Amino acid sequence: MPEISSKGRQMPASPIRKLTPFADQAKRDGKKVYHLNIGQPDIETPQGMLDAIKNIDFKVWAYTPSEGTLAYRTKLTEYYNKLGYDINPAQILVTVGGSEAITIAMQACVNEGDEIIIPEPFYANYNGFACMSNVVVKPILSVIENGFALPLISEFEKLISPKTKAIIICNPNNPTGYLYSKQELEALRELCLKYNLFLFSDEAYREFCYDGKEFISPMHLEGLDQHVIVLDTVSKRYSACGARLGCLITKNKDVIAAGLKFAQARLSPGMVEQIAATAAVDTPDSYFEEVNKEYTIRRNTLVERLNKIEGVFCPNPGGAFYVVAKFPIDNADKFCQWMLEEFEYENSTVMMAPATGFYSTTGAGTNEVRLAYVLNKEDLEAAMTCLEEALKVYPGRV
Numbered sequence: 001m002p003e004i005s006s007k008g009r010q011m012p013a014s015p016i017r018k019l020t021p022f023a024d025q026a027k028r029d030g031k032k033v034y035h036l037n038i039g040q041p042d043i044e045t046p047q048g049m050l051d052a053i054k055n056i057d058f059k060v061w062a063y064t065p066s067e068g069t070l071a072y073r074t075k076l077t078e079y080y081n082k083l084g085y086d087i088n089p090a091q092i093l094v095t096v097g098g099s100e101a102i103t104i105a106m107q108a109c110v111n112e113g114d115e116i117i118i119p120e121p122f123y124a125n126y127n128g129f130a131c132m133s134n135v136v137v138k139p140i141l142s143v144i145e146n147g148f149a150l151p152l153i154s155e156f157e158k159l160i161s162p163k164t165k166a167i168i169i170c171n172p173n174n175p176t177g178y179l180y181s182k183q184e185l186e187a188l189r190e191l192c193l194k195y196n197l198f199l200f201s202d203e204a205y206r207e208f209c210y211d212g213k214e215f216i217s218p219m220h221l222e223g224l225d226q227h228v229i230v231l232d233t234v235s236k237r238y239s240a241c242g243a244r245l246g247c248l249i250t251k252n253k254d255v256i257a258a259g260l261k262f263a264q265a266r267l268s269p270g271m272v273e274q275i276a277a278t279a280a281v282d283t284p285d286s287y288f289e290e291v292n293k294e295y296t297i298r299r300n301t302l303v304e305r306l307n308k309i310e311g312v313f314c315p316n317p318g319g320a321f322y323v324v325a326k327f328p329i330d331n332a333d334k335f336c337q338w339m340l341e342e343f344e345y346e347n348s349t350v351m352m353a354p355a356t357g358f359y360s361t362t363g364a365g366t367n368e369v370r371l372a373y374v375l376n377k378e379d380l381e382a383a384m385t386c387l388e389e390a391l392k393v394y395p396g397r398v
Contacts, residue, residue, distance in 0.1 A: 012127045015357020022340035023351045032348040033340070034383035036371040039174065039321065043239040043291055052279035053272060064271050066263040068094025068247070072274040075281045076247065083206075085219045085230075091251055093259050094269045098204050098233030098246035099125065105229050105248055106133040108258035109198050110165045116200075117159050118168045119151060121175050121324060121358035121365060123202070126168060138164070139360035144326055144368065147315035148176035150184040153191055166198035167191070172205045172215070175358045175370040176324045177299075177317020179209055182216045189221045199224065202231045205320040207288055210296050213318045225251040234273075236321075238280045239291075245273040295321050298373040298380055305384035306371075309391060324355050324370050330396035332356055332369050338394065345386040367398075 016038050023033050067073070073089035080087055095101040102125075110116060112134040118126055120139040130137045138159045142148040156167070167188065172179045192199045201218045209215045218228040233246035248259055299316070302323060306314040311328030329335045332354035339349050355368035373380060391397060 007131060011131050012124070012357075014128075015124050016353045018357075019336055019340060019351060019353075022337055026340045026344075026349055030347065031344050034348065034350045034375060034379060034386065036373070036375065036383060037336075037351040037353045039236065039372050039374060040241055041236065041239045041321070041374050042376065043294070045239050046280055046283040046287055048279045048283055049238060049240060049243075049276040052276045056272065056275060058271075061271060064268045064274060066266075066268050067260055068092065068269055069271075069274050069278075072278045075278045079281045080249065083217070083219075085217070085249070087219075087249060087251065091249055091256060093248040093256060093263055094274065095246045095248055095263070096266065096269050097244040098202070098231055098235065099129070100266075101231040101233070101246045101248040102126070102200070102202065103129045103132055104259045104262045105198075105200055105231060105255075106130065106135050106166075107262055108255055109229070110135045113163065114165045115159075115161065115163045116166045116168055117156060117164060118360070119148075120360055121148070121355055121368075121370075122168070122360075123170055123174045124357045127360060136163070137360050141361060141364065142176070142178075144313065144315060144324060147317070148173065148178040148324065150180060150187070153187050156191055160195055160197075164195065164197060166200055168200040168202065170202040170204070171217075172208060172317070172319025173322075174202075174205065174320055175322050175353070175355065176315075177320045177322045178315075179213055179318030180216070182214075185216050185218055185221060189218065189224055192227045193223060197227065198229060199227050200229050200231060204231075204233045204236050206232075207237050208292070208295060208321055209319045210292070210299060211318065215319070219249075227252075229255060234277050234280060238277075238283065240276070240280070243273045243276060245269060245277050295373070297377055298375070299323075301377050301380045302371060302373045302384065305381065305388075309384075309388045311391070311397075321374055322370055322372050324358075324365075324368050326368050327391065328398050329367055329391075329394060330398055331366055334396060335394060336369065338396075339387075339390055343390050343393075345389040348382065348386050350383045350387050350390070 073092045115136045115138045117138045230249040235241040314325035353370040355365035359365045
């Protein structure tokens with residue numbers, strides 16, 4: 001029998017989705033499963049997006065330009081320039097989801113075998129994108145004790161070598177919810193200028209900042225125009241994960257030109273998605289204000305309940321809709337699977353993502369779990385009661 005490729009063997013499985021078969025079996029067994037494992041919001045998609053799809057009247061479902069339609073890119077500049085990015089449509093490359101924006105950025109900017117530094121824990125699929133792009137991830141550890149703040153710049157410098165080409169940040173962060181401060185971003189700015197590095201800024205959760213905290217992008221910093229590549233998506237902002245539409249933004253003309261060649265190879269992003277997303281830019285601020293209030297309630301509910309459980313520690317995140325919590329357990333992978341396979345409380349259980357999958361360093365995060373607060377307050381309360389009861393009887397409790 002022919003063998004699969006070495007890359008096929010090396011490609012990591014998603015830690016977010018790998019427990020799905022166990023959850024499916026739990027449901028077949030009649031259990032209610034509270035899904036805190038994946039960032040799929042239950043917030044309704046803006047009506048303007050849905051209406052735009054309903055009102056489509058084209059006669060041919062045609063290819064769009066590889067870089068995205070001019071109408072959509074022009075509309076996007078309205079959104080980003082309200083944020084102070086000062087860009088034009090030529091500096092936007094529309095992608096098939098934020099995931100493709102990341103892979104195109106890696107392939108356009110980093111040579112095979114070169115290195116990208118990423119603070120960990122980080123979005124698990126960065127490992128997969130790096131594998132696809134033949135890029136080496138150099139993790140730099142952030143820790144739960146200080147809420148996963150940016151590691152010291154001196155620690156970054158220890159990792160920098162002639163092969164280092166870029167740093168990736170996700171702000172606000174997935175999986176930790178940490179919101180980077182202006183001071184932290186200024187420090188990264190100096191580092192990128194000193195060593196001539198790209199700074200990839202994954203801003204999928206830009207809208208989700210709490211307690212009046214301000215979102216700062218590297219696009220707001222002086223002197224970084226040729227270094228910054230913003231990676232974005234409509235998935236979280238508009239609760240439109242299934243639209244699979246994102247973009248890459250940079251003022252670096254060489255990166256845009258190189259990225260466009262990769263985009264041409266996959267032909268084009270979807271027409272219907274761009275029509276819907278063009279309408280989405282006009283979503284009123286009131287929509288985001290209500291969403292922010294709802295997520296603040298959910299965050300407070302989850303963090304307060306977690307920290308009341310004996311042996312659990314959970315920092316209070318400044319953004320996104322995730323937390324990483326430390327549990328009194330021997331192994332997060334075993335615990336999360338045990339919850340689905342062997343535990344139930346009042347005929348229910350909780351699905352979570354082991355934090356081990358968000359680290360690149362072997363052995364890191366073994367007693368940590370990521371939880372997404374994408375359920376309503378009532379369901380979160382029930383899920384936390386279930387989790388508290390589970391931790392009382394888990395055989396691997398430490």
